Amino acid sequence: MYFLDRHRSAFSSILSYYQSGGLLCIPTTIHPLVFLEEARFYELGTRIINKLETPFFVRRNRTVGTMKQKIWYTLDDPASSKIAKGLAFFDLACIMTAIALICVKTLPQFRLRDENEDDIDPTNVEDSHKAVFFVLETICMIWFTMDLLLRFCVCPKRLDFCKNILNWWMWCL
16 A cells, blocks of 8 residues: 655646546646646656746736736635635625624514604614614615625626626625
8 A cells, every 4th residue: 555645636636637638627726836746746748747837837817917807806706815805704794794684673672663753863772773773784785786886897797797696686685
């Protein structure tokens, strides 16, 4: 029994290369130089090794490109940068806040007594929760609307964006 201490993802990709008869898919989780070393170890051949060694072998870098592409990758892929992670966290916080507000507003002590009541006095203890709910809901709705419109403006394929059912669901919220 033998144990090869090699990169597991690279091995899966190289095994797939041999099984498919020459289709090489390089995982994005592997640094190109690490994959090149694994390709040399498993003897993929000089043609593949030369392609991997050329300066033209550049994995698609999501930090380069037009400003539109950078914004799209920031919004679409939380792993692309620290800013993207922060935006994804804020987005999740807004979603959780909106869900919590919907649930809390159904509790008997937070229900509106009169539907025609337009004036909310934030100094009144009974009305202060209504003002807080209104402000939180407004912030969440503004964020959802800005996020959706910005995604639509910078998406690579607007037709595909419009066909995606999840984007229609966001409009309904």
